[in-house]
Amino acid sequence: MRNNNVSYLVKKGISSVWKNIVMSIASFSILLVSLLQVSITVMFILNANIIMGNIEDTNQIAVFVKDDENETDEQHEKKVAHIRDVLMANENLTDVKYISKEEAAEKWNENMDGEASDLLSMVPGGNPMPETFTVRVTDVKNIRFTVSAIQSIEGVEQVNAPYDFANALVNIRNAFSLIIVAMLVVLILVSIIVISNTIRTSVFARRNEITIMKYVGATNGFIKLPFFVEGCFVGILAGTASWGLTCFVYNSVSSLFGDNLAVWQMFGFFNLIPIETIRLPLLLANCVVGALLGAVGTMISTNKYLKV
Amino acid sequence: MVDMKNVNVHYSSGVDALVDIDLHINDGEFVFIVGESGAGKSTLMKLMLREIVPSTGRVFVNGRNLSALKGNKIAMFRRTIGVVFQEFRLIQDYTVYENVAFALRVADSSNKTIRQRVPYVLNLVEMGPKAKHKVRELSGGEQQRVAIARALANDPGLLIVDEPTGNLDPKHSYELVGLLKEINRCGTTVVMITHEHNLVRYFGGRIINLDKGSITFDETIGGSDYYEE
Numbered sequence: 001m002r003n004n005n006v007s008y009l010v011k012k013g014i015s016s017v018w019k020n021i022v023m024s025i026a027s028f029s030i031l032l033v034s035l036l037q038v039s040i041t042v043m044f045i046l047n048a049n050i051i052m053g054n055i056e057d058t059n060q061i062a063v064f065v066k067d068d069e070n071e072t073d074e075q076h077e078k079k080v081a082h083i084r085d086v087l088m089a090n091e092n093l094t095d096v097k098y099i100s101k102e103e104a105a106e107k108w109n110e111n112m113d114g115e116a117s118d119l120l121s122m123v124p125g126g127n128p129m130p131e132t133f134t135v136r137v138t139d140v141k142n143i144r145f146t147v148s149a150i151q152s153i154e155g156v157e158q159v160n161a162p163y164d165f166a167n168a169l170v171n172i173r174n175a176f177s178l179i180i181v182a183m184l185v186v187l188i189l190v191s192i193i194v195i196s197n198t199i200r201t202s203v204f205a206r207r208n209e210i211t212i213m214k215y216v217g218a219t220n221g222f223i224k225l226p227f228f229v230e231g232c233f234v235g236i237l238a239g240t241a242s243w244g245l246t247c248f249v250y251n252s253v254s255s256l257f258g259d260n261l262a263v264w265q266m267f268g269f270f271n272l273i274p275i276e277t278i279r280l281p282l283l284l285a286n287c288v289v290g291a292l293l294g295a296v297g298t299m300i301s302t303n304k305y306l307k308v
Numbered sequence: 309m310v311d312m313k314n315v316n317v318h319y320s321s322g323v324d325a326l327v328d329i330d331l332h333i334n335d336g337e338f339v340f341i342v343g344e345s346g347a348g349k350s351t352l353m354k355l356m357l358r359e360i361v362p363s364t365g366r367v368f369v370n371g372r373n374l375s376a377l378k379g380n381k382i383a384m385f386r387r388t389i390g391v392v393f394q395e396f397r398l399i400q401d402y403t404v405y406e407n408v409a410f411a412l413r414v415a416d417s418s419n420k421t422i423r424q425r426v427p428y429v430l431n432l433v434e435m436g437p438k439a440k441h442k443v444r445e446l447s448g449g450e451q452q453r454v455a456i457a458r459a460l461a462n463d464p465g466l467l468i469v470d471e472p473t474g475n476l477d478p479k480h481s482y483e484l485v486g487l488l489k490e491i492n493r494c495g496t497t498v499v500m501i502t503h504e505h506n507l508v509r510y511f512g513g514r515i516i517n518l519d520k521g522s523i524t525f526d527e528t529i530g531g532s533d534y535y536e537e
Contacts, residue, residue: 004419212397215357216411216458217387219380 001222009222013229016202023198024234030194031238031293032245034187035286039246041180042285047272048173052140061143063087063133063150066157079155080131086153087135092146095136104129130157137161141170188293195234195297196304199227203301224302228295235294239286246282250275309335309466309497310356315365317351317521325351327521329365333499335465338492340508341501343518349501352518353470356499357391358382370465387415390459390496394471396451398443404430404454405439411461429457433487449480456487460496467491469500473507485511 017024065080080098087096099107105127109116120127135150137143147161203210213223254272310333317326326348333339343349354360355367358374367374370388377385398407408426417425430436433453443451452472459467469488473481485500485507492498502508508515512531517524 002416002418005413005416008413208397209399212399212410213414214383215386215391215397216414217383217385217462218414219383221380222383222414222416 005222006225009225010229013226014233016206016226016230017233020198020202020205020230023194023201024230027191027195027198027231027234027294027297028238028241030187030191031235031290032241034184034191034293035239035242035290036245037180037184037187038289039242039282039286040249041177041184043246043250043273043278043282045173045177046278050273052170052173061093061135061137061147061150062160063135063153064157064159065131065133066155067131083133083153083155087133087150090146090149092138092142093135094138095134097134099132099134101127101129101131104132191293192297192300195231195294196301198234199231199298199301200304202227202230224298227302228298231294231298232291233294235290235292236287237290239288239290240283242290243283243286246286247275247279309333309337309370310499311366311368312355312362313366315355315362315367317348317355317360318363324521326355326362329521329523331516331523331526333497335497336492336495337514338489338498339500339514339516340511341499341516341518342503342505342508344503346520347518348521349503349518350470351521353468353501356466356468357389358385387462388464388466390456390462390464390467392452392455392459392467392469392472394474396448396455396475398451398454398458400444401442403440403442404435404446404457407443407454408458408461411458415462417462425461425463429460430454432460432491433457447480448475449477449484452476452480452484453487456484456491460491464496466497466499469498471502472500473502473504478506481507482510 063083065083068076071079084096084098087093105116105120108129109120112119120129137146143161147159150156150159210223254275257272310331312329312331315326315329315331316324318324329352341349341352351360355362355374356369358369358377361367361375370385372385374385399410402410405426408429409422412422412425427436427439430439433456435450435453435457438446438450443454446454452475456467456469456472459469467488472484472488476484481504488498488500489511509529509532512529514526514528516526
């Protein structure tokens, strides 16, 4: 097909959007809701993954060694060596570090600007600081299982792991993803049906023109192209609007974090993805998905109502 | 140009629309196809346009076996014929120029061809001065001329005209058939379907009469000078 005729058909398709404005608005709205949901979900999942990564990077589990007054030094050393070996053999653990009572006391003293040494000397029975191992988990999803495994090691007194927040985040992410996917499937189906009906209305409005086209020798592609343009154009408009709204929402949420950065950092929210880095891919993804949904809706409608 | 052999069209409703049709129309002929309502005129036209295929028999138009055409080959075939309808079938929102250009665009013509061809065919049907008018501003006779111009846009060898005078007053009807005769004199084969016997008698030529799906008369008669309203 010649370029001049392609541009003619593209103009016809776009002008059809305005002629068919009520149905176009309906298609646009439903597509916008679907795409917005996709965008926000994707942004949430991307950031949740990063936060999970942060938690995995910074998450330190403290393993307290049981303090038994009756055991000999040799027995104690064996116990500590056994705990270290078991911790190091665990594939979900990394950075296994031993902190003796003295090192713990020294560290605490440092944190207290040297004022803790007097305090420690006053404690009856000597240095009360616990003998510990610090470890990091490689996969935060398995933290609860890993903590249970550590707790079962002989000679371990207690395990401190901030896994509640990590688990909550994993649960939220999984539940959110499931709900969103379910809603998304419904919304995508509704979008396709609404677009299909919009195109059907458009086909009906232009039935006279289509009949003429057939009699003067229009090919299937020539007849269908304007409808595809119409469907895809509505999809791209909705995609652009969805992108704008997503950026706006994301910026608002980011500024919330910015205002209370210190608090959020405690929970691993160190580096939300900067909107600048994903603005263009997000726009492209929204427009491509919008256009695809538009194309699928159009295809269903033209195949069903446009017997050429 | 048009060749039908042992053509039968049987509709699923049980109606035999055409029965044993043998018809040959040569290049350059002007043929009137007449008959009462339900005689099979429209079915014959649909066969020639490849809207339907015969139940049995073969239809050749412009050298193509129409039953063998599929998909876009049907579109390509239709570009070799022109068709004019009783109800004009013009796009009312378009100008006269745009309506004719539309047929050329559908046939994937270049902008240069469109610019050259549209004024030519509009002048041929004496509608050149009204090229910029919207179709809805025109009279019935003028609209039918635009429809003829559109049918001629792709320079077809065969022009099929279905009841072109059905919506026109007698004066305009005679003028229109006169115009079709002129087009025929320039070399285009014209098949005109009509039930207006006055026109047929006035202009004369080859007349094919259909009755209950069969050809009952196929003769060439001379025209008369008697103008009957």
